[in-house]
Amino acid sequence: MSKYTAARGGRGGASDGTRLRRTRVSFAVLAALGMTLAGSVHAQSLEAQAATGAAAPTESTVINLINLLVKQGVLTKANASSLIAQAQAEAAQAKVASNSRAAAPAAAVVNAPTQPGDVAVPYVPQVVRDQIRDQVKQEVVAQAKAENWAQPNTFPDWVSRIKIDGDVRVRDEYHFYSPNNANDFTNFAAINQGGGFDINPNTNHTNLPTINSTENRNNLARYRARLGVTATLSDEFTAGIQLASGNDNGPVSTTATAGGGFAKKDIWLNKVYIRYQPTAWLNITAGRFDNPFFSSDLLFSNDLEMDGLAANFRHALPANPDVTLFGTLGIFPIQYTSDSFPSNSIQKSGNDTKWMLGAQVGAQWKINEQNRLKGALAYYDFQNMRGSLSSPCALYLGATSCSTDNEAPAFIQGGNTMIALRNIAQNPNLAPGMTPEPQLFGLAFNYRLFDVKAQWDTVVANRVKLRLDGEYVRNLAYNEDKAFSAASLPVNNYDSSSANVSQSDFKSGPNGFMAKATIGEPEPKHRGDWNFTIAYKYLQPDATLDAFTDPDFHLGGTNAKGYILGAAYAVARDTWLSARYLSAREVYGAPLSIDVLQLELNARF
Known part of the structure; x- marks a missing residue:
């Protein structure tokens, strides 16, 4: 089988x-x-x-x-x-x-077969094709997002939370001095920075340090560069830093002067801050940041950054959304006393930190589409700024400092009334009047400023923008009687000597104001934008601290009055040419007329 x-x-x-x-x-x-x-x-x-x-x-x-x-x-x-x-x-x-x-x-058949070998192609309606396309697109995009591939113009999450900004400016600058200017203006900043200057003519036959007041400076090639990074950490927190150029660590300018044998230039930490915004109408900033107050360069230079803590609020009225209230509160340390002062004494000084406390409240009113009005009242209290005469200081016995040396201001531009800080004891082993007197200088007045600022934006003939700015400041702490009753008599900011000054000869003042008109775009941005400006400033010697004012008008400081003419034209987006002519002279004292011309090319990004 x-x-x-x-x-x-x-x-x-x-x-x-x-x-x-x-x-x-x-x-x-x-x-x-x-x-x-x-x-x-x-x-x-x-x-x-x-x-x-x-x-x-x-x-x-x-x-x-x-x-x-x-x-x-x-x-x-x-x-x-x-x-x-x-x-x-x-x-x-x-x-x-x-x-x-x-x-x-x-489905209709397009071009039905007429001969052997022809292929019939069914016609698919447009609506069906659109549905197929949309469905496929949705499925592909959904898969791409889920798998994080093939997404155009996308970056990691941290990149979307980082913002980089900056600006660059190149300038040709001219300083013109009147031939009628006096030539003996004391440079108090140089004295303090040098640790003191012997003002006794019997022991020091050199002249006091003076500022240039007669020799023009032409074709000063200058530039400014700033680069900042802002990071959004969450819905409430933002952090930022900025680097900037600058000749020195002075607070009022980040402009650097070219030259120096092509040497590399310094870069400074200009901003560093953290901002907390718990609600839409309130933010709190700590660190070093832009001036948080609504103000002009009558008081604070446009380049001035403030160290400290500030809270800003801004809220529209529920009954009238066209009216917005705003305000700022801030506390700012200006100068600390060294915790080891005096360095060669076992007895150390107390804490005499110099502060600025600021408070401002204001409102902005949108009158209509062509008119907006903004105004604010502010109070700035500069604490512990006034200097005082020290206790008897026996420098001849080897002391290197006196008890009030720490009251010398860290930065001076010029204009404020000064007093001598050191009460230097005479050396009994020397003939009378033969003891050296290396002196430091401090401020003769305190500064508590009341400030009013207003701004009106309108349109002329339905075509041309017009902005009008005005500001007035008064130093409420100004008191001549108190200054002359002190142990150390004031020295006029225009007086080259430290000799006694009688009250009848003394001239100063606590007031300042500014008026400005801008025709055209206040801030040119798009190609073809332009503006013209004209302004007038008047600032008495002790109306405000000379340390923080505009460094270009009268080359900085107070005790100045004059006008400013300016023009700007945008040659491309965020790129513009500008020119300014600043003509200023003294309010009181010996003649000091300084004109400044600035030709600039600016760019921001």
Whole structure:
């Protein structure tokens, strides 16, 4: 029996393995034929339905093919029955789908075949194509966002929270001095920075340090560069830093002068702050930051950064949103006393930190689309600024400082009334009047400023913008009687000697004001923007601290009055040319007339 079976398998029968292989092949052939027939049936169905409306062929072709494979011995009846049942089921599903498509508008066939070999292309309506496109786009974009790929113009999260800004300015500057100027103006800043100057003419035959007042300075090539980074840490917190150029660490200017044998220039830390904004109408800033007050350069230079803590609020009135109230409170340390002063004494001085306390309240009113009015009242209290005469100081015994040396201001531009700080004891071993007197100088007055600032923006003839600015300041702490009753008599800012000054000869004052008109864009930004400005300033010697005023008008400080003319034109976006002519002279004292011309190219980013 086994041989017979083997012989049958060898001649015409099929073993289980062979039958299995044939079954696999038949399924593959059937699948290929089914796909071909399905494509043919689908194409014929589309053509027939489009041309004649006839029904699609039934599944009989597939069933006949299966029966043929059974007769060939490729399929068993059991497998064939299973395939036929599957074909019938798929045919039923296809019929249901065909009926559904028939219910919808049939796709038209563009350029129906007219010759053998032509292919019929069904027309897909635009609305269907739009739906397919939108669906595919949504799926692709969703996947791209989920997997963080193929997103144009995207960066890591921290990049979106960082903002970089800055500006560059190059300037050609000219200083013109009147030939009628006096030439003996004492440079008190140089005296203090040098640790004192012997003012006794019997022991020191050199002249006091003086400022230049007669020799012009032409073609001073100057520049300013600032680069800042601001980081948004959260919805409430922001941090920022800024680096800036500058000739020195003075507070009022970041302008540097070219030259110096092409030596590299200094870069300073100009800003460093953290800002907290708990609500939309309040922010609190700590560190070193821009002047938070609404003011002009009558009091504070435009480049001045303030160290300390400030809180700003700004809120529109609920009853009238066109009126916005604003205000600022701040505390700012100006100068600390060294914690080891005096350095060569076991008895140390107390804490005489110099502070500025500032408070301002104001309102902004949008009158209409062409008129806006803004005004504010401010009070600035500079504490511990006034100097005093020291206790007797025996420098001849080896002392290197006196008890009030720390009251000398850290920075002076010129104009404020000064007093001598050292009460130098005479050396009994020397002839009278032969003891050296290396003197330091401090401020003769305190400064408590009341300030009023107003600004009106309007449009002239419905075409040209016009801005009017005005400011008035008064030093409420100014008191001549108190100054002359002190142990150390005041020295006029224009007097080159430290000799006694009588009150009848003394001239100073606590008042200052500024008026300014700007025609055109106040801040040129777009190509073609322009403006013209004209301003007048008047600042008596002790109206405010000379340390923080504009360093260009009268080359800084107080005791100055005069006018300013300016023009600017934007040659490209955020790039503009400007020119300013500042003409100023003294309010009181010996003649000192200084004119300044500045030609600039500015850019910001």
